[in-house]
Every structure is written in C-alpha cells, then in structure tokens.
Amino acid sequence: MRKNSISFLKIKVYRRKFLGTTIAILLLCTICFIGVTTFFTNIWAGQQRQEAQDAFSVIERKIGTIKDQLNEYIEGCYASRTMMQDAMALFAAGSEEEYLEKRLANSRSTSAQISYMPGDMKKLFINNRTQIRGATFISESGIKAVWQDRVSGDMHVTFDLDREESALGIPGFGDMILASYEIRDPDSIGRQLGRLTFWVDRDDLFRGVNPSGAWAVMQEGKPLHTDYTMEKEWNWIRAAENLEESQGAFFGSGYDRIFYTVFPSSQYNFSYICVINSKMLWRLNRSALIGISFVLIILAGGAVLVSFVGIRNDARFLSYIMQMLGAMENGDFSVAKNLEIHTEHKNEYGRIAIALKDVSQKLEGYIRTEYVMKLKQQEAAMRALKHQINPHFLYNTLESIRSKALVCGDEETAEAITQLGSLYRKIVHCPDVITMKEEKELLELYLRLMSLRFAGNFVYQLELEKDLEGVRTPGFWLQPLAENFFSHGFDRNNEFNLLILEIRSEGGGVRALMTDNGLGIAREQLEAIRKHMHEGSDDPDADIGLRNVYMRLQYFYGEDFTMEIGNNPEGGARISVYIPTQAGKEETDVHVVDCG
Template sequence: MINIKRTPKTRPLKSHLIELLIIFTICIIAITIYSTYDYKKLQTSMIEDNNRLYATQLAKNTRQVYETYENICYSVAFNQAIQDYICETDPLKKYDEYQEMQNYLSNTANLDSYITDIAVIGKNGNSIALSGSTDSYEALADSLPSSRFSYQSMGIMTVKYIDSHILAMPVHRLQAGSSYLGAMFLAIDISRFFENGMPENAEYKPSVLFATSSEGELIYGDGKLYDAVLEAGENSESFSLKAGSATYAANHYSLSHLGYDLYVLVDKSQYSARTLQLAGRQLLWMAVILLFSGVLLLRFFHPLISSLNELTQFMKKITEGERKAAKEGITIKQGMFGCLEITNISDAFNEMLRETNRLNYTIFKTYTEMYELEMNNRNTEIAFLRSQINPHFLYNTLTAICGMASAGMTDEIISVTNALSQIFRYSIKGSDLVTVAEELEIVKSYLKIQLTRFEGRFTVRYDMSDDSYACLIPKMIIQPLVENAIVHGLEQSLKKGELLIGAGRNPEYGYLALWIYDTGVGMPSEKLEEIRRALKRSSRTKSGDARKDLLEMDEQNHESIGILNVNTRMTLYFGEEYSLLIDSEENVGTNIQLRIPYHTREESEKEADKNEVI
C-alpha cells in the first residue's frame, strides 16, 4: 500500500491576517446593523417616554400653578380692604386708600413671576389695576356671571403688550346673602409660563396646547394643531394624531378640577428620520474605522500594539497620580522597525503634558484672579448700597413729608413717598448694569424730592444725546454724584443755581462721556487737589478688601465718600483709565465727568448667544 502524505498548504501570515480581518469585519457589520436597529427602537422609546414624563410634569405644574391662581383670585375677591375700596363713595377716603390697594395688589403679583396684571372693577365705578388702566376689562366685567363663586377663564387679552390669559371672579361681600359688588381679573403671561417649562437643550421641542374644557377655547398653542385634535375626537391619555403631512405622538391631560385640557405633541416623523440618519452615519463611520484599523493592523501590527501598550501603561501611571511621570514624559523604544506615527504620538503626548501643566497653572491663576475680583465687586456693592441712602437726605425727606402732612398736602406726600420708594426699590433689586435711561428715571425721582424740599432754589436741565440712553452703566452711579452736587454745591449757595446732567458718545475712542455740572459754591483749588489725590488713592491703592478700602476712604475724606465710592466702582468695572474727572472753581461751580465704555444690552445678549453657540 502506498501511503500518500499530503503536505499542508501554507500561506503568508499577511493572508491569514487579511482573512481574519474580513471575518472580523463581517461580524462587526452584522452586530452594528443589529445594534443600530435596537438603538433606533430604544431611541424612539426613550424620546416618547421622555415626552410622556415631561407632559406629566408639565400637567402637574400647570395644575399647581392654576390652583395657586385660583387661591389668589379668592384672596383678592374676598379681601375686606378691596371690597371697602370699590364700595367707597367718599373721594378723599378713596384717594387715601388707593396707594394701599396698589401696594396690596403689587405684593400679590410678586407671589408669581407670570402674573402681568391684577385689576378690580366695582359696579359703582371704583376701579384699580396694576397696569394703570381698567378700560380693557370693562367689557369682560359685563359678560362675567355674577354668581358668588364663578371663577372662570375669560380668554386671551393683550395686557402691557403681552398676550395674557385672563382669569376672573365676581366680588361679593363676605357676609352671606349680600349683593354683587364688582369683578376682579388676574392676567397671566401664559406664553412665558409654557416656554420656561420647555426642556432645555432638547433636540425635539414638543408642541403644547392649552384650552378650556367646556368651551374648547384655545388659550395657548398652534391653532391648526388644536383643530386637528378636535377633529380626531381623542380623549385618551396617549394617542397618535395625523396633522397635515406629520404624525404626532400626543399626551392628553384633563385638568377637570380647573376646567382645562392640556395636550403635549411631538412630531414622530421628525425624530424617526433623525434617528435613521444617525444610525446610517454610525454605520458609515464604523466601516471607515474598520478599514483604517485593518490597514494599520497589517502594516504595523506588532510594533503598533506593543507601543500602544507601553503608552497605555504610561497613561495609567498618570491617572494613578504619578506626577513625576507626567513631568518627565514618555520615551518609546520601538526597535529596528519603528513607526513614525508612534514617535509623533509620543512627542505630541509629551507636548500635551507640558501644555496641560502650563494651562493648569494659567487656569488656576485666572480663576484666582476672577474670584478675587468677584469678591471685591460683591464687597464694594454691599458697601455702596450701605452708603447710598444718605441718612441726612432720608431725615430731611421724612421731615418734609411731616410738614406736608400737617399742611394737608396729600398730592405732594404721595409724589414724594412714591419717589422715595422707587429709589429704595431700584437700589436693591435687578441687575447691577442698567441703561442710562433707567438710571435717569431714578435720578429724576431723587430730584423730584430735592426740588420739593428746596422749592425752586435751583433748576435742572438735561443735555443727552439720542444714542446715550441705551448705554449700559453700573447701577446708582449718577445719583450719588447728583446728590453731591446738590449737598456740597447748590444747597450752600445763596443764589439760585442750575444743575446740568448731560451725556454724549465719543465714537473715536469708543466711550460715553457723562457729566454732572452745578453752578453752586464750587471749591478752592486746595480742596480740589485733595479730592483728586483721594481719587487716585481709591483707584490704585486697593488692599483687595473693598470694605476695608471704603472704610479707610471714609476716614480720610468723609465729605467725598460718595465720589470716592463711585470712583472705586468705576475702576473695578472698567479699569483705572476710567476713573472720575473733576473740575471746580470757587464761586463758579463744579463739573464731574464719567467715561464709560459704550456697550448696549442688545450687544451683550448677542455676545452671550455667540459664546453659548461656541
């Protein structure tokens, strides 16, 4: 018998690697396709679940908010002071109660940020509204049923240029069986309520429909979508809806206690197409990566893997906290058949480590400086707010109010107290950067008080360019300078004086010049130089503790603390080159000038949007 021994067929290692790579690629593609299909189902399910969760939370929030509005309506409608006011027939008593009612309604509106207006209309003609006018509510009052507990929706109406949802309730005496007194109305900024409730950074924004249950009146949302919902006649909690060429996944919530229906819809076709697009892109990238990996595997199999293992071990040392390794870097020895890419990677990695160390130091230093600046700003603002409402000014104002009260000057008292309250409210609320127009309003309130006190001893004139009103400046930066001009200039003068407030833009250097000039007693040259030196010290010799610096300035020059305070804030905001400029001549007058980088609120918002996109 002849035994034939077959010699095994041999092939190059490269062929084996190619064969293995082809099998591996087929398996990966199959797994990727299957995973992509599962991902599509999972992504669709997650989006629908998230929408359902969002809709449930939105319905809960809407129910809670509107229950709060109902309680507010009951609270206002059955408030004894409100009822007394709308029934009052004595003009003097009604006038005296007006401000009290305004404060009550204002405090009530502050309970919720979406309340745009509260109005009460009495059947005898007495009325009050935070917006100032009740004309638009009168037609609604005529159509409101006068039953005792008829709380209901009155639809949408424009209030303060805002499309608001109007809630209404008739006003009855607290005693049982009493007659109808009038109606109260609550205006809600419904658009902002639902827009603020939208999920942030969501790729697919849901559509929200909010309507009354009984009348089917749409309060908020797309009218065409709501018509499609009504045509479908679906009342279940979850359903699909066809509207035009789009198919929506809808969630319905009936707020039966409040008498509203809430629908939250998401366009299915939109996120389905997006999901398929992402899946196709993922498959394409997987194919590219596999091809690229195969080429690298065939060409650099052994040196690449060993070098990457060495690099991986070095990275693990860094993640484990070996700072010495991060400082020294890595040197990969590849042998005879080295790979240029591995050398470049190691060099780039070492450069990255060095750059990371530099960046860490820079970031730490920057954050430290930002923290110190923020602390200085906060301490300066606190000290500023503490020092702005001058006790002498407040004492003189209250004394003047007492004198007006004894003389029965009711209108003057209301005017002065309103101006005083505006100054206090403005100084403690809102952003620290305001427009020149906003700052001038509070300055005018302050001057209203001073002109009432001094009874024509000085006049006020404004010389403002049109483009100066929109410039952003630090809050309460003009009022202290105006107060200084009155107290140290005009008040001490025996002749009738003038106060000039002006502003103009310097387009060449990009700043706004703002000046306050008074024709008061002025100051001698020695006093002027003393104040100028104090201004330099307040802007250059800061210890880092703004509170301590202000106390030292107060001790050194008490009469000029207002000017020094403003100067310190200016240099903290804009730098030493924007410190105050002051000129004065004895028996002639004093001029103080501010230079402010010209920047508007619109420009700030555009920069913020640009940074957010980046």
C-alpha cells in the first residue's frame, strides 16, 4: 500500500543521487546568475556611460553658449570707441576717484555721450544664458572687481583688491573663472591694457547635470566642480584621471568593479570624469536583479521537482521490493499481497516489483499448503497416540491412587490427583476450536496443580469479561504462556509469586494480558526470545512454546493478530496478545496440543 512505501531519502543511493542533483542544479543556477548579472552589469555600465556623455554634452553646450556670448560682448566693446575709452580708464585707475577723474576727462574731450562699462556689463549679469556673476580687471594699476548687487540690481566696482581671489569674498560674485581676455589699446594694438576675467557660479553652471554615480570636472589636475558622497569615490575619480584609456573598469576594494568614463573637452581646457561601482549599479537596477533571481529560482525549483518526481518513482518501486523481501524473510506474505503497484508509472523496477509480488503470493500459497499438511500430519500422529492409550486405564489408575491417598489421610495428594485427572480429560476430549471461557478453564486447571506444587508462595488471578466468554479461539494456547512464568520468572525464595491474566475487549478485538511479579527477562535474552518467536531459530535449546503459540494464532487470526513479550516497568514480565474477533477462521485442522 502507498502508506507503507519508504521515503526515498531513507535509501542511501537515492538520497545521494537527489542531493547530488540538487547541488548540481543550485551550482549551475549560481553560475548562470553570476554570468547573467555580469552581462547585465556591463549593459547597465554602458547606460551609465551614455548618461555621462549626455551630461558632458550639456556642460559643453552651456560653456560654449556662455563663451559665445562673451566673445560677442568683447567684440562689441572693441567696436565702440567710447566703450574702449571707459575700459582704458577703468584699467588705468587705481581708485574710484581716479576712475571718476578719467571719465570726466573723457567727457570733456568729446561731444558724444561717454560709456560706462560696468553698467554695460549688466546685460551679461541678467542674461540667464550667460550666468555671469562677476568680472575682474587686472592691470599695473591694481585689481578691480565689477559685480551686481542681487538685492538692488545695481552694478558696483570694487578697487584696491590685493589679489584676484579676494573678489570671491564679495557676496554673489561667483567662484569659477569661465573666460579670460587680454584687452589691448585699439589705437596701438601692441599696447596691453590688462586682463579681463569673467566669473560664474559653479552651482549655476552645473545645475541639472546629475548622472548616476560620482563625477567631477577637472582642469589641469584640479577639480573645477565635483559631486560625490564618499571619500573613496573621489579616490576612484583620481585613479580614473590617471588611466590611459578613456573608459573601462578597474577593481576597487575586494571584488567591487569600478566603471569609469573620461571625456576630455576638445574645445575647452577641462575633462569630465564619471565613475560608478557595480554595487551602485545593482542598487539602481534592484528590480531587474530581483526578476532575474526569481526566474532562476523558478527554473531551479522546477528542475529539482522534476528530479524529485523521477527519483521518487524509481525509489517507490525499490521500496516495494525491499518491503516484500523483508516481509518474506520474516515469513509475512501479507505485505506483498496488500501492496498497490501502479502500472502506469511502471519501469524496470516496477516490473521487478510486480514479478516479486507474484512470486510472493505463489510462495505464500506453497508454504501455507506445506504448513497445513505438516500440521495435519502432526495432528494425525497425536490422535493416533491418543487412541493408543486407553483413557479408562489412566482414569482408573488415578482414581485408585486418589482413594489410597484419602485412606491415608493425605487429602492434598488426593486433590492433586483429581486436578490432574480433570486436566487430562480436558486435553483428550478438547476440540480444535473452543470458546474463550473453556480456554480459561483449561488454564485454571493447570494453575491449580501448580498451586498445589508450590503451596504457600504462589497465587494467581484470572479475569474474563462476560461478553467475551463465547469468543471462538484455538484450544490450549494460554497454558504455554503461563509455563514461561514458571520457567523464567518464578522465584522460590519469594514469598509471594503472582500471575495475573486479564482478557478484555479492545477496539475491534480481544486483548489478553498476562503479567507476573517475577524476576523479569534480561535484555539480551528478551531480544533472543522475541527474534525466535517471530522468525524461528535453529537452536535446539530454544523454547518452542512461544513460537508455536505465535504461529498457531497468526495462522488462525491472520495479519491483524499481534503478540508481544516484554518486562513491566515495576518488575516482572508480561505477554500481550491481541486477537481480532471478526478475522478468526473456524479452522478445524490446527494443531492444539503443544505445551512447548
């Protein structure tokens, strides 16, 4: 039956095969996961490089647009005579008073309206396309800064700066030089007036440039602008700057791969560097990795399930074979009879199992035939022996001995002879199948004799439920169980040797429980007795009483019958017999006279 099939994990060869297959599948899926992850990581790195290229293009376009506007402005200044006069005055002035004096001189020397270059620059400051935040005029007379007040919108000129970077302290001046121009005298091109430098705010210039990973704009080894969150990302940027290839990957700490891209500007003096590590790429594409993992897990689970089903089907038939062989070794052929082998899944193992089942059934029939024939031969021999002895001769002899014992006043001996005669009559006239009440009375006759033999230190107690008195059972099987007590458990030095028999209803059958308070059975001896009772033994000294009782009752009651022997926790031995009331066969050819 299916419920009796052995799990294939208990079979060593299939357990190893399943574990090996599972490990191989998991290893293959792990390799596939690593390969697929590496493949997609390179694709995601390529996408990140494309983002970096787009960001670089945005920066170049912004800078190009601003420089184009500044070039137009400078050209416009050269084209305006009055604007260049004011620029020359601003470059030459060392203070604000000197600048005003030079402007006044320019006003007297011409009838045209003079220009104010700081005011004219306002159009660069308010133009969102140029994003100019300040300008510095550097000449031999000093450094001047032109800037716009963000609150009022007015243009201001600051004189007497000790160095150009001092202008960075002016609020809203800007923090990055975008373009610088050498300004010359338009009347004498060889005469240099000074240098005009335009400043922008880094944050304004690079706003909207936000690719994945860390990035930096480098100029001659110095960062113009950077965007990174960890110090190690800055180290990656510096490492990428020193590499010969413009893009690629290198290993960071451990097995972390760093993907980098370097874009040197072909028009302006700066390089855009972007780096990102594999862990960041995995976090950004977490959903894709989860999807890949889920698909691989499903594939691995499906492969393991297919392997499990295939191995389980093979192991099921092998377990059938093992069960049948084990049961046949113990002489139990009911297991093979009740096994349900599904032929739709039949393979080589299945054909072997079916053939073995057929052999088991045929062998059971042969053994049963041989066993019944042997029992009939033994029964015939016993009946012949019964007829050879003249019962009346024995009865008369025992009666004569009893009469002499009474004449001599030995009532105890007379009682013993009476009990022996009654027992002998029961045995001679006992049919093959009797009631449970009659079987109990046979045992009681035997125990009365043992009470006379061991007077004073042996007592017994027999209990039989009223409803079970008519249950049919093979005759003369309780006495061999009681004899085991006198053979193994009776202690002559004990003042109180007790034997108890309880026969009660249990489930759908009858439970006969025989217990004593004797010496019990040693563990090694108990195992040997159990083995001999169920399997038989070639030992000539082995006790055959329990074996014969077991074989007779099993043959009579079938597979639902059980017989167990063991020790009581509180001391002594016990024998438990369960017999089904519905399964017994009213056989008349069972060998009943076997005292062991």
